[in-house]
Amino acid sequence: xxxxxxxxxxxxxxxxxxxxxPIGSVIVRNGEIIGxxxxxxxxxxxxILHGEMDCLLQAGRQRSYRDTTIYxxxxxxxxxxxxxxxxxxxxxIVGESKSFVGARDFMEAHGVQVVDxxxxxxxxxxxxxxxxxxxxxYEDIADL
Amino acid sequence: xxxxxxxxxxxxxxxxxxxxxPIGSVIVRNGEIIGxxxxxxxxxxxxILHGEMDCLLQAGRQRSYRDTTIYxxxxxxxxxxxxxxxxxxxxxIVGESKSFVGARDFMEAHGVQVVDxxxxxxxxxxxxxxxxxxxxxYEDIADL
Numbered sequence: 282x283x284x285x286x287x288x289x290x291x292x293x294x295x296x297x298x299x300x301x302x303p304i305g306s307v308i309v310r311n312g313e314i315i316g317x318x319x320x321x322x323x324x325x326x327x328x329i330l331h332g333e334m335d336c337l338l339q340a341g342r343q344r345s346y347r348d349t350t351i352y353x354x355x356x357x358x359x360x361x362x363x364x365x366x367x368x369x370x371x372x373x374i375v376g377e378s379k380s381f382v383g384a385r386d387f388m389e390a391h392g393v394q395v396v397d398x399x400x401x402x403x404x405x406x407x408x409x410x411x412x413x414x415x416x417x418x419y420e421d422i423a424d425l
Numbered sequence: 426x427x428x429x430x431x432x433x434x435x436x437x438x439x440x441x442x443x444x445x446x447p448i449g450s451v452i453v454r455n456g457e458i459i460g461x462x463x464x465x466x467x468x469x470x471x472x473i474l475h476g477e478m479d480c481l482l483q484a485g486r487q488r489s490y491r492d493t494t495i496y497x498x499x500x501x502x503x504x505x506x507x508x509x510x511x512x513x514x515x516x517x518i519v520g521e522s523k524s525f526v527g528a529r530d531f532m533e534a535h536g537v538q539v540v541d542x543x544x545x546x547x548x549x550x551x552x553x554x555x556x557x558x559x560x561x562x563y564e565d566i567a568d569l
Contacts, residue, residue, distance in 0.1 A: 328486050329508065334473050342472050344569050359535075363507015363528070364473065368567045384507070391503075423512045425488050 285309050286376060286398060289352040292319040292332065293406060299324050302414075302421055303406045306336035306353040308346075308370075315349070316340025322421055331421075333361035337368070346370045354403045356383030356395075358422060366391045376403030380411060381422065429453050430520060430542060433496040436463040436476065437550060443468050446558075446565055447550045450480035450497040452490075452514075459493070460484025466565055475565075477505035481512070490514045498547045500527030500539075502566060510535045520547030524555060525566065 282290075285307055292305025296319035304320040318335025321327050330338070333353050343349075346368045354376035357365060362384035365373060372394045378385065385395050411418045419425045426434075429451055436449025440463035448464040462479030465471050474482070477497050487493075490512045498520035501509060506528035509517060516538045522529065529539050555562045563569045 322486065326486055327482060328484075328512075329473070329478050329482050338471060338473050340472075342466065342470055342564065344564060346567060358507075359511035360504070360508040363502075363510070363531075364504040366507070367503035368472075387507075420486065420488060423490060 283352075283374070283398070285314065285350075285352045286354075286374065286400070288314055288317060289332075289354050289376065290402060290406075292317055292336075293354045293403075296320055296324070296332075297406070297410065302417065303410050304332035304353065304355050306332035306351060308336050308340050308349050308351045310349045315343075320421070323417065329360070331358065331361050333357055334364065337364065350374060352376075355381055355407060356385055356397065357388070359384045359387065362388045362393075365393055372396070374398065376400045377407070379404050380407035427496075427518070427542070429458065429494075429496045430498075430518065430544070432458060432461060433476075433498050433520065434546060434550075436461055436480075437498045437547075440464055440468070440476075441550070441554065446561065447554050448476035448497065448499050450476035450495060452480050452484050452493050452495045454493045459487075464565070467561065473504070475502065475505050477501055478508065481508065494518060496520075499525055499551060500529055500541065501532070503528045503531065506532045506537075509537055516540070518542065520544045521551070523548050524551035 289305040293303040297303035302320040316339040321330040350372040356378035437447040441447035446464040460483040465474040494516040500522035
């Protein structure tokens with residue numbers, strides 16, 4: 282397993298153990314993780330802290346993101362994809378997009394390289410959560 | 426002046442008095458403000474708290490945004506526009522788009538109604554800030 286994707290999965294597992302939605306993310310520059318985050322809708326009652334958003338918050342203010350890669354266990358939604366486009370993050374590596382199709386086309390149309398690893402571990406984690414807590418999941422993607 | 430836009434401007438003025446970037450936002454349901462926010466990059470060293478994002482954070486978790494309107498003193502960037510699209514907020518009213526063109530086309534392509542009031546008070550506020558602190562502004566829109 283790619284160690285950066287493993288770090289994102291570790292964040293998702295930690296989120297799940299806190300009672301949250303199991304989506305994790307890390308951002309990497311020069312082979313080093315500069316931010317780690319996880320979806321905190323439940324933990325902090327926060328509707329904007331998806332995994333990628335928390336990851337960018339934890340990384341803190343950066344002069345530029347042009348030399349970074351962001352990892353997420355799940356394909357980014359329009360909020361997170363819009364942030365990736367606005368912040369000019371050139372590359373996104375995701376664990377899967379079966380549980381949620383997300384905004385891949387939008388990112389690619391803006392020149393972002395998107396790699397989908399289609400990992401069973403990520404799909405299983407999300408599917409178990411969605412099956413157990415559909416209301417929380419559909420609230421998270423504003424699809425109630 | 427529209428009282429909701431005035432409330433967004435008040436948030437921007439408050440942000441500026443705190444040393445921050447003067448962009449404010451409110452979200453309205455049934456004629457009532459349910460969240461108020463302002464850009465807090467400087468105040469909280471937070472790269473994701475644009476005015477609209479803070480406004481949605483302050484509004485807290487909602488089951489649906491389909492009956493809301495969001496106001497912002499400035500045209501939303503791709504982060505905030507992506508959030509508006511993902512959250513299915515149907516209407517955006519902005520103070521101006523001269524200082525920053527933002528992601529109007531993207532929102533409209535996703536069925537969001539966008540109204541630009543082109544207000545001198547908003548343009549003046551942003552122009553003074555950008556002239557005084559160009560580095561902070563271009564960091565905020567990731568254009569350094």
